[in-house]
Amino acid sequence: MSIDTFTINDNHRLNLPTIDMPPRILLGAGPSNSHPRVFAAMIAPTVGYLDSNFIQVMDEVSELLRYAWQTNNEYTVVVSGTGTSAMEAAFANVVEPGDRVLVGVAGYFGRRMVDIAGRYGGDVRCIEAVWGEAFTLDEIRQAMEVHRPQVLAVVHAETSTGVRQPLDGLAELCREHDCLLLVDTVTSLGGVPLYVDDWGIDVAYSGSQKCLSAPSGVGPLTFGPRALEKIDNRRTPIANFYMNAELMGKYWSGTPRGYHHTAPAHLYYAMREGLRLVAEEGLAERWARHQSVAEAFWAGLEEMGLTPHVALEYRLPSLTTVRVPAGVDAAAVARRLLNEYNVEISGGLGDLAGKVWRVGLMGYNARRENVAVLLRALAEVLGR
Amino acid sequence: MSIDTFTINDNHRLNLPTIDMPPRILLGAGPSNSHPRVFAAMIAPTVGYLDSNFIQVMDEVSELLRYAWQTNNEYTVVVSGTGTSAMEAAFANVVEPGDRVLVGVAGYFGRRMVDIAGRYGGDVRCIEAVWGEAFTLDEIRQAMEVHRPQVLAVVHAETSTGVRQPLDGLAELCREHDCLLLVDTVTSLGGVPLYVDDWGIDVAYSGSQKCLSAPSGVGPLTFGPRALEKIDNRRTPIANFYMNAELMGKYWSGTPRGYHHTAPAHLYYAMREGLRLVAEEGLAERWARHQSVAEAFWAGLEEMGLTPHVALEYRLPSLTTVRVPAGVDAAAVARRLLNEYNVEISGGLGDLAGKVWRVGLMGYNARRENVAVLLRALAEVLGR
Numbered sequence: 013m014s015i016d017t018f019t020i021n022d023n024h025r026l027n028l029p030t031i032d033m034p035p036r037i038l039l040g041a042g043p044s045n046s047h048p049r050v051f052a053a054m055i056a057p058t059v060g061y062l063d064s065n066f067i068q069v070m071d072e073v074s075e076l077l078r079y080a081w082q083t084n085n086e087y088t089v090v091v092s093g094t095g096t097s098a099m100e101a102a103f104a105n106v107v108e109p110g111d112r113v114l115v116g117v118a119g120y121f122g123r124r125m126v127d128i129a130g131r132y133g134g135d136v137r138c139i140e141a142v143w144g145e146a147f148t149l150d151e152i153r154q155a156m157e158v159h160r161p162q163v164l165a166v167v168h169a170e171t172s173t174g175v176r177q178p179l180d181g182l183a184e185l186c187r188e189h190d191c192l193l194l195v196d197t198v199t200s201l202g203g204v205p206l207y208v209d210d211w212g213i214d215v216a217y218s219g220s221q222k223c224l225s226a227p228s229g230v231g232p233l234t235f236g237p238r239a240l241e242k243i244d245n246r247r248t249p250i251a252n253f254y255m256n257a258e259l260m261g262k263y264w265s266g267t268p269r270g271y272h273h274t275a276p277a278h279l280y281y282a283m284r285e286g287l288r289l290v291a292e293e294g295l296a297e298r299w300a301r302h303q304s305v306a307e308a309f310w311a312g313l314e315e316m317g318l319t320p321h322v323a324l325e326y327r328l329p330s331l332t333t334v335r336v337p338a339g340v341d342a343a344a345v346a347r348r349l350l351n352e353y354n355v356e357i358s359g360g361l362g363d364l365a366g367k368v369w370r371v372g373l374m375g376y377n378a379r380r381e382n383v384a385v386l387l388r389a390l391a392e393v394l395g396r
Numbered sequence: 397m398s399i400d401t402f403t404i405n406d407n408h409r410l411n412l413p414t415i416d417m418p419p420r421i422l423l424g425a426g427p428s429n430s431h432p433r434v435f436a437a438m439i440a441p442t443v444g445y446l447d448s449n450f451i452q453v454m455d456e457v458s459e460l461l462r463y464a465w466q467t468n469n470e471y472t473v474v475v476s477g478t479g480t481s482a483m484e485a486a487f488a489n490v491v492e493p494g495d496r497v498l499v500g501v502a503g504y505f506g507r508r509m510v511d512i513a514g515r516y517g518g519d520v521r522c523i524e525a526v527w528g529e530a531f532t533l534d535e536i537r538q539a540m541e542v543h544r545p546q547v548l549a550v551v552h553a554e555t556s557t558g559v560r561q562p563l564d565g566l567a568e569l570c571r572e573h574d575c576l577l578l579v580d581t582v583t584s585l586g587g588v589p590l591y592v593d594d595w596g597i598d599v600a601y602s603g604s605q606k607c608l609s610a611p612s613g614v615g616p617l618t619f620g621p622r623a624l625e626k627i628d629n630r631r632t633p634i635a636n637f638y639m640n641a642e643l644m645g646k647y648w649s650g651t652p653r654g655y656h657h658t659a660p661a662h663l664y665y666a667m668r669e670g671l672r673l674v675a676e677e678g679l680a681e682r683w684a685r686h687q688s689v690a691e692a693f694w695a696g697l698e699e700m701g702l703t704p705h706v707a708l709e710y711r712l713p714s715l716t717t718v719r720v721p722a723g724v725d726a727a728a729v730a731r732r733l734l735n736e737y738n739v740e741i742s743g744g745l746g747d748l749a750g751k752v753w754r755v756g757l758m759g760y761n762a763r764r765e766n767v768a769v770l771l772r773a774l775a776e777v778l779g780r
Binding site: 022053057095274277294 | 416418462476675
């Protein structure tokens with residue numbers, strides 16, 4: 013077929029200006045602003061996916077992720093997609109058709125777990141809580157006894173509600189029941205105390221654009237030995253190629269490295285820098301910073317007569333849900349913050365739509381100046 | 397669980413220097429170097445995924461992709477993953493369990509199609525050709541009559557062999573058989589003549605890091621009306637969440653936009669700029685540039701006594717396989733080009749491992765200066 017056979021259609025040939033994005037202060041549910049050093053790292057020269065320099069970057073990302081997650085898991089990688097892809101990777105690999113999967117649903121991302129586990133043939137059972145509350149260990153124990161699942165899935169930091177789900181005792185419970193413990197750490201990794209090994213978590217995943225201060229687009233994922241054993245002993249093939257644990261494993265640590273896909277190198281560079289900032293600051297200091305900045309925000313809300321939706325005991329420092337006062341149009345307030353102050357906050361999702369605002373103070377954005385601008389702007393918009 | 401309950405383990409707390417990548421000239425199978433303007437665009441400020449500025453970027457990417465692909469398909473998006481994720485998205489959505497899928501396998505990526513189609517329950521049938529050759533229309537017609545598939549999948553530009561598969565007549569054949577035509581355009585989009593609508597292609601996907609001169613990490617994907625009809629009439633749910641056509645569709649064009657994942661905004665910015673460069677240059681000029689630069693390379697190879705593996709008639713301009721002369725260690729030559737000249741070329745894959753080098757002259761890298769450095773460096777290393 014020759015180049016001249018058909019005529020080129022110019023209908024969709026837009027003539028666009030250079031990209032021009034407003035300088036948002038991103039205090040919503042994510043993405044957050046990346047640390048400026050992350051952007052500097054992100055535009056390092058492109059190298060091939062088998063270049064020894066790139067393999068070294070992959071190894072460094074793995075190792076720094078182990079620090080951030082507090083795990084010795086050899087299988088600690090990033091999926092070349094967003095946090096949602098890492099979530100899907102977690103379920104796609106450890107759930108076999110017919111496996112009972114018990115999901116703790118107390119928010120939007122718990123519901124998403126149900127959807128995804130079902131697509132891989134899981135026999136999904138739910139335990140439900142009101143959005144804004146956490147499960148007690150007793151509630152989970154009772155459900156485990158009823159459903160006898162092969163996988164227990166819970167959200168450590170529910171981005172739709174601002175709840176921190178305590179994970180105490182779940183590892184022991186899962187071991188009694190020969191069940192894997194799978195935990196969503198999208199909004200906790202790098203901002204909220206989290207010990208994958210000490211807490212006996214078998215599978216965890218996260219995102220890059222929350223407390224890790226990198227752009228969206230890579231999804232951290234770790235499998236512990238019990239998860240790998242279940243994957244090795246699957247009776248059915250993994251119904252996914254891109255997020256396939258075995259193929260990704262050969263790509264991340266095979267000798268020689270097995271080609272799987274062409275990694276988004278620049279996002280790996282960015283992730284390396286985001287994780288390098290975590291290592292420099294230190295986890296204890298980082299967790300304390302998130303906590304103290306969140307407390308400053310909560311104190312400011314109280315002064316203004318506004319109320320966090322979640323009890324202090326279970327309240328995440330990285331993501332606060334703030335109740336919308338009666339008579340206030342939540343969306344209009346968010347729109348004014350965005351248009352007049354360049355400050356983004358998020359609205360409520362699912363059961364909390366229209367009822368709360370969601371404020372993220374995550375990673376690089378967990379700083380007092382961000383609390384100050386948000387409190388002041390919010391006071392001006394609300395007339396308080 | 398208190399912050400003090402466990403002790404932080406510093407074993408994996410690497411103390412790393414700033415990232416430092418060598419300035420490679422990437423003339424392998426991909427990634428290619430991005431145009432410098434793409435990196436400038438890539439670090440535009442982060443905005444939220446529902447920010448009107450971001451929705452506009454998505455719309456612009458869609459529209460410019462329609463130009464690059466020469467399609468009016470409304471469903472023209474990028475998957476938030478690499479080209480492999482777009483490949484998987486193509487099969488995951490149009491293949492239902494039990495569907496007969498006829499795959500033309502004449503290289504590594506044809507084989508990958510077989511793997512992926514099988515993971516979604518496809519009853520996969522193959523037609524095979526020697527690596528380095530193309531299928532004739534007659535061969536495909538005969539296989540269609542034997543297998544009566546619901547989906548015919550072929551690779552337009554086989555990155556492992558350097559073959560351009562002619563697509564003439566396939567649309568008519570597929571319509572006779574009520575079959576979808578699914579085409580891999582990873583190494584052709586933006587570099588090789590390709591008319592999705594005029595050629596009757598129902599499903600196409602590509603990558604960002606080849607002829608489009610953007611970094612790896614987003615996978616262009618388009619579904620025509622016949623593909624959408626098949627997806628709408630599926631009897632079984634799509635066994636994938638992240639690459640789900642329906643959910644991605646609501647994200648790209650819903651009113652209001654439905655949240656699906658947090659797009660890797662900076663890669664979308666980069667893609668917008670890569671596609672903007674395509675629109676500025678114009679497809680005819682761009683295709684002609686790829687052809688003339690490749691011809692200069694082929695002429696230089698001939699002078700040196702080296703032979704392209706593929707007959708001129710089916711030879712891709714974007715990716716040339718060069719036969720390794722007898723007695724030459726292919727890997728050692730590639731290593732010297734990389735270490736001494738910062739020039740990356742790729743080795744052979746699969747059936748062609750050790751037998752060919754793969755040279756990409758794609759997008760921004762399809763320039764005479766790159767041909768010059770490679771020819772000269774190759775002559776020096778080979779002593780010719």
